[in-house]
Amino acid sequence: MTLEPVISLSDVVKSYGDLTVLHGVDLQVRRGELAAIVGPSGSGKSTLLNLIGTLDRATSGTIRVAGQDVGVLDDQQLSALRARHLGFIFQQYHLAPGHSALDNVADGMLYAGLPQRERRKRAAIALERVGLGHRARHRPYELSGGEKQRVAVARAVVGEPDLILADEPTGALDTKSGESVMGVLRDLNADGATIVIITHDQEIAASLPRQVRVRDGEIVDDRGPVIAA
Amino acid sequence: MSDVSLHPARLGPRDVLRVGAVGLRTRPVRVFLSALGIAIGIATMVAVVGISTSSKADLMAELDRLGTDMLTVEAGAPLNGGDGAPKLPKEAVAMVSRIGPVHKVSAIALLKDTTIRRNELVPPERNGGINVMATDPDLLGAVSGGMAHGRWFTSATAAYPTVVLGASAATRLGASPGELVWIGEDRFTVIGVMRPLELAVDLDTAALVGWGAAEKRLSFDGHPTRLYERSNDEAVASVRAVLTRTVNPQAPETVQVSRPSDALTAKEAASGSLTGLMLGLGAVALLVGGVGVANTMVISVLERRQEIGLRRSMGATRGQIRIQFLTEALLLSGLGGAVGALLGALATFGFAAVQGWPAVVPAWALGGGLGATVVIGMAAGLYPAVRASRLSPTEALGSG
Ligand SMILES: Nc1ncnc2c1ncn2[C@@H]1O[C@H](COP(=O)(O)OP(=O)(O)OP(=O)(O)O)[C@@H](O)[C@H]1O
Ligand SMILES: [Mg+2]
Numbered sequence: 091m092t093l094e095p096v097i098s099l100s101d102v103v104k105s106y107g108d109l110t111v112l113h114g115v116d117l118q119v120r121r122g123e124l125a126a127i128v129g130p131s132g133s134g135k136s137t138l139l140n141l142i143g144t145l146d147r148a149t150s151g152t153i154r155v156a157g158q159d160v161g162v163l164d165d166q167q168l169s170a171l172r173a174r175h176l177g178f179i180f181q182q183y184h185l186a187p188g189h190s191a192l193d194n195v196a197d198g199m200l201y202a203g204l205p206q207r208e209r210r211k212r213a214a215i216a217l218e219r220v221g222l223g224h225r226a227r228h229r230p231y232e233l234s235g236g237e238k239q240r241v242a243v244a245r246a247v248v249g250e251p252d253l254i255l256a257d258e259p260t261g262a263l264d265t266k267s268g269e270s271v272m273g274v275l276r277d278l279n280a281d282g283a284t285i286v287i288i289t290h291d292q293e294i295a296a297s298l299p300r301q302v303r304v305r306d307g308e309i310v311d312d313r314g315p316v317i318a319a
Numbered sequence: 320m321s322d323v324s325l326h327p328a329r330l331g332p333r334d335v336l337r338v339g340a341v342g343l344r345t346r347p348v349r350v351f352l353s354a355l356g357i358a359i360g361i362a363t364m365v366a367v368v369g370i371s372t373s374s375k376a377d378l379m380a381e382l383d384r385l386g387t388d389m390l391t392v393e394a395g396a397p398l399n400g401g402d403g404a405p406k407l408p409k410e411a412v413a414m415v416s417r418i419g420p421v422h423k424v425s426a427i428a429l430l431k432d433t434t435i436r437r438n439e440l441v442p443p444e445r446n447g448g449i450n451v452m453a454t455d456p457d458l459l460g461a462v463s464g465g466m467a468h469g470r471w472f473t474s475a476t477a478a479y480p481t482v483v484l485g486a487s488a489a490t491r492l493g494a495s496p497g498e499l500v501w502i503g504e505d506r507f508t509v510i511g512v513m514r515p516l517e518l519a520v521d522l523d524t525a526a527l528v529g530w531g532a533a534e535k536r537l538s539f540d541g542h543p544t545r546l547y548e549r550s551n552d553e554a555v556a557s558v559r560a561v562l563t564r565t566v567n568p569q570a571p572e573t574v575q576v577s578r579p580s581d582a583l584t585a586k587e588a589a590s591g592s593l594t595g596l597m598l599g600l601g602a603v604a605l606l607v608g609g610v611g612v613a614n615t616m617v618i619s620v621l622e623r624r625q626e627i628g629l630r631r632s633m634g635a636t637r638g639q640i641r642i643q644f645l646t647e648a649l650l651l652s653g654l655g656g657a658v659g660a661l662l663g664a665l666a667t668f669g670f671a672a673v674q675g676w677p678a679v680v681p682a683w684a685l686g687g688g689l690g691a692t693v694v695i696g697m698a699a700g701l702y703p704a705v706r707a708s709r710l711s712p713t714e715a716l717g718s719g
Binding site for chain 1: 324330630631632712
């Protein structure tokens with residue numbers, strides 16, 4: 091185990107024109123953590139997660155993800171970083187409608203350069219891990235919301251990324267389905283995955299080992315067992 | 320951890336195709352409609368080229384069969400309004416047969432005021448556009464003719480009141496071999512009916528009588544109206560050069576020589592302008608089809624922003640997004656092109672079969688058509704693909 095954190099932000103600022111939505115954020119997340127990002131609507135949670143996920147660039151400050159200073163990487167290198175080291179889960183599941191659950195999951199490794207047969211093999215394992223092994227041949231329209239989101243989770247983890255980023259993964263689900271998705275994420279974390287989850291659900295947030303609270307573009311509270319080094 | 324290799328993986332050709340086909344599989348109706356324009360354009364062009372090539376092949380085969388070695392000789396317009404219509408000399412056939420390379424020569428003479436009727440009750444004015452002509456037994460060979468029914472003249476029957484009818488003349492007259500018809504005020508026996516003649520079309524409406532019989536019974540003066548001459552193919556030009564002087568040494572300028580096969584070739588050349596017009600229409604259809612594909616692709620990119628965002632989050636590079644949509648456009652137009660080429664080829668085969676032509680679809684037309692679809696697909700897909708690739712991941716994902 092290396093000592094370097096999976097995520098390390100220092101003095102990160104993000105502005106859209108005159109509007110500054112993140113004011114000098116510092117954050118570290120270590121390998122194996124399961125952290126919640128909470129805060130009011132519009133406080134900058136998604137913006138923060140997108141910066142960590144290299145989907146957007148910071149206006150200033152340094153962001154290191156999986157050991158890389160992402161500020162100095164070009165689009166190609168960022169793409170490769172996302173393909174091999176990051177997994178995303180969104181509120182909307184973004185499943186390809188015409189494809190089976192298995193192929194949707196297999197697509198999670200498409201850009202990592204594995205042959206299709208290998209992708210499918212690993213996709214089958216990932217579906218088992220989220221408890222949907224028996225739904226592999228089903229199309230998205232044949233699945234419930236919770237099942238769809240678990241397929242999306244499987245797609246995010248199929249490549250065994252260093253870091254899983256989830257933006258309100260239970261936001262569109264009822265409590266029970268939300269529970270099942272959270273259960274899956276907890277299991278993955280127990281197996282060693284590092285996971286950061288944005289959530290509005292106080293109960294879910296409270297149940298996670300660490301809560302990072304964002305307000306008006308600043309981290310106002312950071313509770314949990316792991317203290318930034 | 321720090322040995323992260325940060326080179327994006329390349330997608331294999333199969334994955335490129337698979338990803339490029341994603342958009343097509345989910346919207347089959349739109350795919351069908353936008354491929355249709357391309358298909359129509361390509362089908363038109365392939366069919367136009369195929370049909371004109373087939374017709375040309377048929378003409379070539381026909382010219383091959385009929386030969387391009389025939390020259391005809393006629394008396395031209397009189398010089399400075401001389402004494403009536405100039406006539407070919409009586410001995411013209413004999414003169415021409417003395418030219419070395421000539422191996423067949425024969426003549427006809429139009430008997431202007433002679434009519435042919437089914438029986439004596441039909442008034443002479445109603446001759447049905449049939450011309451009575453005198454000829455000799457060598458004519459059939461000289462015009463590569465053949466008999467549909469009955470027999471051609473022998474030197475014996477040519478002296479008697481017998482008549483051979485051209486194909487149309489026989490139908491108009493309603494006469495068949497063995498029956499009697501009235502020519503002038505005499506009864507002639509029909510001994511044969513000819514097949515249609517491509518190189519001597521006016522013989523189709525002719526009633527032919529023997530030279531001797533015409534002189535004896537129809538007061539024919541013995542001057543031929545037209546000579547048919549055959550020589551070796553290579554000798555046609557040299558024969559042509561000496562023909563007028565040979566036929567009429569006194570007034571060669573009153574003799575006109577022509578080559579009937581030229582008329583067929585000219586007819587084909589005239590239909591070439593129509594081919595050009597149809598090709599133009601096909602090109603317009605192709606252009607419209609290309610615009611249709613571009614339109615479909617622009618809409619596809621707009622509708623699939625979230626998919627683009629997701630793919631970017633999964634590690635797709637800008638280039639891979641660009642390739643995905645370019646591939647989709649290429650598949651779309653390629654599909655239209657393939658279907659169009661097939662339809663065009665089928666149309667050619669169908670049309671050629673109906674016309675009795677050999678069906679020819681030139682490989683260059685198929686290749687050119689498919690090549691055109693590739694170019695169109697590229698052109699139509701480039702702008703949407705570049706737009707898709709320029710989309711920032713967060714913008715794309717946040718657009719739902
Ligand atoms: N592309 C953009 N251009 C301008 N302003 C933006 C852009 N994206 C986000 N913002 C602004 O940044 C602020 C933070 O947005 P963000 O989406 O990070 O909030 P959030 O905490 O995720 O809210 P929610 O809980 O509602 O999802 C908001 O005020 C938003 O309007
Ligand atoms: Mg948000």
